[in-house]
Amino acid sequence: xxxxGSLRDEAGPYFGEYGxxxxxESLIAxxxxxxxxxxxxxxxxxxxxxxxxxxxxxxxxxxxITEVPRFGEHAGGARIILKREDLNHTGSHKINxxxxxxxxxxxxxxxxxxxxxxxxxxxxATATAAALFGMECVVYMGEVDTERQALNVxxxxxxxxxxxxxxxxxxxxxxxxxDALRDWVANVENTHYLLGTVAGPHPFPVMVRDFHKIxxxxxxxxxxxxxxxxxxxxxxxxxxxSNAMGIFHAFLDDASVALYGYEAAGEGHLTEKHAATITRxxxxxxHGARSYLLQxxxxxxxxxxxxxxxxxxxxxxxxxxxxxxIGRAKYLPITDDEAMQALRLLSLTEGIIPxxxxxxxxxxxxxxxxxxxxxxxILVNLSGRGDKDMETAGKYFDxxxxxxxxxxxxxxxxxxxx
Amino acid sequence: MIAERTAAGSGALIGYLPVGFPDLQTSxxxxxxxxxxxxxxxxxxxxxxxxxxxxxxxxxxTQQALANGFRLRHGFEAVAxxxxxxxxxxxxxxxxxxxxxxxxxxxADELVDAGGAGLITPDLVPDEAxxxxxxxxxxxxxxxxxxxxxxxDVRLRQAVERSRGFVYAVSTMGITGARSDVDSAARSLVxxxxxxxxxxxCVGLGISTPEQVAEVLDYxxxxxxxxxxxxxxxxxxxxxxxxxxxxxxxxx
Numbered sequence: 001x002x003x004x005g006s007l008r009d010e011a012g013p014y015f016g017e018y019g020x021x022x023x024x025e026s027l028i029a030x031x032x033x034x035x036x037x038x039x040x041x042x043x044x045x046x047x048x049x050x051x052x053x054x055x056x057x058x059x060x061x062x063x064x065i066t067e068v069p070r071f072g073e074h075a076g077g078a079r080i081i082l083k084r085e086d087l088n089h090t091g092s093h094k095i096n097x098x099x100x101x102x103x104x105x106x107x108x109x110x111x112x113x114x115x116x117x118x119x120x121x122x123x124x125a126t127a128t129a130a131a132l133f134g135m136e137c138v139v140y141m142g143e144v145d146t147e148r149q150a151l152n153v154x155x156x157x158x159x160x161x162x163x164x165x166x167x168x169x170x171x172x173x174x175x176x177x178x179d180a181l182r183d184w185v186a187n188v189e190n191t192h193y194l195l196g197t198v199a200g201p202h203p204f205p206v207m208v209r210d211f212h213k214i215x216x217x218x219x220x221x222x223x224x225x226x227x228x229x230x231x232x233x234x235x236x237x238x239x240x241x242s243n244a245m246g247i248f249h250a251f252l253d254d255a256s257v258a259l260y261g262y263e264a265a266g267e268g269h270l271t272e273k274h275a276a277t278i279t280r281x282x283x284x285x286x287h288g289a290r291s292y293l294l295q296x297x298x299x300x301x302x303x304x305x306x307x308x309x310x311x312x313x314x315x316x317x318x319x320x321x322x323x324x325x326i327g328r329a330k331y332l333p334i335t336d337d338e339a340m341q342a343l344r345l346l347s348l349t350e351g352i353i354p355x356x357x358x359x360x361x362x363x364x365x366x367x368x369x370x371x372x373x374x375x376x377x378i379l380v381n382l383s384g385r386g387d388k389d390m391e392t393a394g395k396y397f398d399x400x401x402x403x404x405x406x407x408x409x410x411x412x413x414x415x416x417x418x
Numbered sequence: 419m420i421a422e423r424t425a426a427g428s429g430a431l432i433g434y435l436p437v438g439f440p441d442l443q444t445s446x447x448x449x450x451x452x453x454x455x456x457x458x459x460x461x462x463x464x465x466x467x468x469x470x471x472x473x474x475x476x477x478x479x480t481q482q483a484l485a486n487g488f489r490l491r492h493g494f495e496a497v498a499x500x501x502x503x504x505x506x507x508x509x510x511x512x513x514x515x516x517x518x519x520x521x522x523x524x525x526a527d528e529l530v531d532a533g534g535a536g537l538i539t540p541d542l543v544p545d546e547a548x549x550x551x552x553x554x555x556x557x558x559x560x561x562x563x564x565x566x567x568x569x570x571d572v573r574l575r576q577a578v579e580r581s582r583g584f585v586y587a588v589s590t591m592g593i594t595g596a597r598s599d600v601d602s603a604a605r606s607l608v609x610x611x612x613x614x615x616x617x618x619x620c621v622g623l624g625i626s627t628p629e630q631v632a633e634v635l636d637y638x639x640x641x642x643x644x645x646x647x648x649x650x651x652x653x654x655x656x657x658x659x660x661x662x663x664x665x666x667x668x669x670x
Contacts, residue, residue: 022514022541024471025577026591029568168477174468181470186592188568285515285541286468298490299519300467 007252007328013202016325018318021201022285023181030188035203037108042210047107051100055214058132059095062218063087065226065379070349071362075369079377081231083219083247085384086354092384093215093243094125098194100211102129105192112136112191116180118145118173118239119309120152121355121384122196127161129194137161140179142172145309152388170303173313177287197240198317201288205317212246215381220250223379233258233368236381237360238331239275239311241320243383248329258330261320262364264306265333275304277316278324278331291318307336307392308356310384338363340396343386355384356392429635431456431667432620434511434644435651435659436463436476437496438483445483446499448651451660453504456667460500461538461642464493464512471513471540473595475645479652490516494532501533509560509583511538517550526553536560536583544580551580562586565611565619567603574614584618584640585611589625596645597624600634608638628669 013019021031041047055061063084072080085093105113113130116139117123123139130137139156143165146153153163169175177200184193198208216234223231234251236244238261251257266274274280281292284299294302294314306312323329343359345366346352354362358381365380372378386393394400433452437445449460465480465488472480497508510529517525517537529537536559542550544563554561560583565574568591577585589604590597604621611619620640625631634641643666650662664670 020546021543022546023543024540024566024588025543025564025573026566026568026588028543028573029566029570168474169467169481178468178470182473182593185471188591284518287470288541295515295519297519299516300484301515 008249010206010319012206015205015319015322018283018289018291018321019202019205020290021288022290023201023288024185026185027181027188027201030184031201031203033108034104037104038203038207041104041107047103050103054099059089059099060087061214065219065222066352067226068346068350068352071346072369074345074349075366075378076372077374078369078372079227080365080369081223081226081377081379082352082382083215083379084382085215085243086352086358086382090121090125090128091387092121092125092355093212093246093381094122094196095128096214096246097196097208097211097242098122098125098129101192101194101207102133102135105135105194106133108192110190110192112138112187113194114138114140114180114183114191115194115196116140116173116176117196118142118176118312119388120145120149120156121310121388123161123163124152124155124159126194126196127156127159130161131159138183139163140166140176140183142166142170142176144171145173148309149388172303173309174287174301174315181287197242198245198319199240199287199289199291199315205289205319208242209245209249209319212242213249215243215246216248216250219247219379223377227377229377230254230257231377231379232256232372233260233376234379235260235262235361235365235368237262237264237311237357237383238316238320239264239313239357240315241317243381245317245319247379247381248323252328259323259328260364260368261329261331262334262360263331264308264311264339264360265335266305266307268335269333273305274333275306275312275314276333277304277314278320279333281314283321286315289318291321292316292324308339308360310355310357311360332364334360334363340393342366343393344397352382353386354382355386356389358383429638430458430620430640431631432459432461432640432642433457433647433663434461434463434642435647436465436480436483437493438465438486438488439479439648439651440482441486442492442496444656446496447656448659449496449500449508450503451656452647452663453500453506455660455663457663458506459640460506460508461511461644462493462496462500462508464490464510464516466513466516469513471593473593473645475648476594479648490520494528497529497532497534507535508533509535509538509562511540514539514542522549522553526557526559529559530557534559536562538562538586540564544576547580554582564588565607567591567607571610571614574610578611578614578616584620585616586642587611587619587621587638589621589623592623594623594644596626600624600630604634605637628666631666632669
C-alpha cells in the first residue's frame, strides 16, 4: 500500500528519520547482544511456544473483546468494541512485553531485571515476571511518583522487587529512565534493562512493539468474526505508545482502517501543562532515540503534565513519529477532564472502570463516533483497568467516603495550625 | 597539545567543569584557574536536562546551572572568555540533542568563532554522527568519541578512525564519579586502542588523585578528571579548584 511495501515490516533501527541509537558507547555491545538474541528468538519455535504457553496459562490470553452499546449511544451511536487488555494478569497490556523480554533475558543468562516506572504498572509487571522467573528486580521510580502511587510501591515490594526512588531532575518517569540507563551501563554484564515502552534505542522500539502486536492480531480476527468486517477505526491512548503500537500494527496495511492515537493534553494542549508530544513537540533525541519530544529552544527536555501517570512522558516512540509524518495514523489531544468524564461514562454505562490512560482513548472515541456516525465500527484498546486510579478518581469526582473526607479536613486544619 | 605533551613524555591532564556552575562568571574563572594550575586541556560541559552518562556530583552541578538559567549561548560565551584569557585548548562536552536543536553546522561555526577546539559527545556514537562528521571536517574541529571496555575491536577501530584530537577511553563500565581504584580494564582498553591504530588516547571516569593520574599517564596520553574538580568548586570556590588542579598536576 505504499512505496515501503508492507508497513508492518519495519524492523528498525530507523522508522523514516526516527529511531536509531543515541546512547553511550558502553551500551552498544549490550544492545547488539539483545538485538541478536531477539532476532534469533523471533524465528525460534521453542521460544515462540514458551511465550504462547505463558500467555495462555499466566497472562490470560487471548483477551476478550466486549461490545459496549450503552457507551456507544454517547459516541454518535457508533458500534464500539473494546479490546480488553485490562483483564490481563497485573491489570494492563504491560505484561505482554514484560514476559517476552524476561524470556529473552533468561536466554541471555541475565539474572537481574531493572525497569523504570511511572504510575507503577510496568514496575509491577516487571516485578511479577522477576518473581515468576526467580530473578532479582530493581525498579526505578521518580520520587514524586512513589509518593503519588504508594500502593504500587507496596505491590512491587511484596513481589520481591527493590524500588529506588529517583531524586534527580524532575523526579518523575523521564528521570527514572535516566537512572535505569545509568544502572544498565554499570551492570550490563548480569542485568537486562526491561524497558516498558516502544521508545529507547534500537532494538527496544521494534522488540516491544512485536511483543504487543498480539493485541491487534487477536482483535482483528475477533472483530472480523463478530461483525464480518474490519473496523472503520482503531483507537488507543499514546504516552510512550506501546499499547497503541500493539493494536495498530495488525491494521497498518488495512487502508480502510483509520488509526487514531490520543495524547494526554493535561489542562489543554495550548497550555503549558500537557503531555501532547506529537501535537506540540518537535523532533529531537531523548533516551536513545530520535523522535518527537517536548523541549525548549535549547533542546532541554520540558516536563510533561497529565492526570494519568502512564501518559506523563515528554517523549514518544519513534514508530509513532513516523506514522504521524507519513499520515498513516492521526494523533490528537485529550484533556484530563475529557478523559475523566469518559472514565465515569464507561463505568456508569457498562460496568467497566478503565485506567485513566485508557480513558483518553475512550474520550477520543466519543468524539470520533460523533464524527463517523451510527454506521461506523470503532475498535478501542482498553489498555488497563482503573483499580490503581481509585484515589485520583475519588478525589476528582469528590466521591470519597464523607467521614474520611471530614477526618482529612480536620487533619489539614490541625496541620495548618501547627 | 596532547601530542606535544606525549612527545615531551609527560602526558596531558584534562580537567572537566560545567558551564554556569555555580554561575556563569565563576565557571569561567574556575576554568581559567585550571589552566593556570597545570591542566593542559579544558573539557567544558554544557548542562543538559537528561545527562545519562553522569554521576550524582556532575548531575547536581549541571542541574543547578539549568535552574539558574543556563542557556546554550552561555556555553559559547564561556569558551570565548576562557580562550581570551589563557592559551589552552577548550573542548566542549555536550549531549547531542542541544546540538541538533541549535543546528549542527551553526553549532560548529559558533564554536569555531568562540575559539573552541572541538566536541566530546558522550551519547553520540560514530554510527549516528554523519552530520557532525561533515561539520567537523568542514570546520576542522576536533571530535572525540568514546571507547568502552565492552566495545568490539571493530568498534574500537571505528572510534579511532572517526575521532580527531584523541579517543576518550572509558575506564570502567559506569558513569562519571570518583572511584578509589581506576579499573584495570582501562589499561587493557588503551592497549586495544593502540592496536586499533590510536595515536592519542585519554582515560576518563573515576580518576581523582595525583597517584591515579600518574598511573594512567604511565600507559595513556591523557588523564581526565571531572567530579573531583566539580566537588572542589562546590565546596571551596575558585581557590579550591586551583588547589585541586595544582595537586593533581604536581602531586603536591
